Amino acid sequence: MKLYYAPAACSLGPHIIVREAGLDVTLNKVTFGKERTTADGRNFYDINPQGAVPALELDNGEVLTEAQVLLQYLAAQAPEKKLAPTEGFDRWRLLETLNFIATELHKGTSPLFKKPSEEIATATKANLVNRYQLLEQKLGDKDYLVGQFSIADAYAFVVLNWARRFEIPVSPKLQAYFERIRARPAVQQTLQEEGLPTS
Ligand SMILES: N[C@@H](CCC(=O)N[C@@H](CS)C(=O)NCC(=O)O)C(=O)O
Known part of the structure; x- marks a missing residue:
């Protein structure tokens, strides 16, 4: 999984849960400017047409957005952590x-x-x-x-x-x-x- 984030943005919440849950997630920083570019050189609008972080790209290519949904999805990947x-x-x-x-x-x-x-x-x-x-x-x-x-x-x-x-x-x-x-x-x-x- 890849988490698209910007420092101190609302993506910080899912990022915390990635670490609390000990999940294998790659961080991908989005730079906000006239264009929105990911650390690995993609146009972020191709990943999330809204252009907003957080976005979570699953290993099957699906992209999930909306902070409170990502929080729930990530917690569900490690139920034993009871998050x-x-x-x-x-x-x-x-x-x-x-x-x-x-x-x-x-x-x-x-x-x-x-x-x-x-x-x-x-x-x-x-x-x-x-x-x-x-x-x-x-x-x-x-x-x-x-x-x-x-x-x-x-x-x-x-x-x-x-x-x-x-x-x-x-x-x-x-x-x-x-x-x-x-x-x-x-x-x-x-x-x-x-x-x-x-x-
Ligand atoms: N509805 C989205 C909104 C996410 C959101 O507001 N993201 C902000 C950062 S905290 C953002 O990327 N803003 C840039 C923009 O919307 O242009 C969610 O709840 O996750």
């Missing part, structure tokens, strides 16, 4: 949490990457402050969002990393949660592989 509960109510809680992160936090942050006007930036950030309060409520007093560490935490790590970049205030509890995930050996390895700060 995504598949039974009981935790399964539904996991899906709810993934969708919340995708639609409220991931897409809620997207406008900030597009050099918005001050008015849009202020409104986007105010909305995110509220959404991070909701994330904190979901975390409650637990170490991780759904029982033990799961794909939801890998995805939450990505958006919390963006919150830091755009100086969106998060509570001490969420900051400690972010640091707990960052300290995991697989996450440290992933950050190093993407050339990102590890502390």
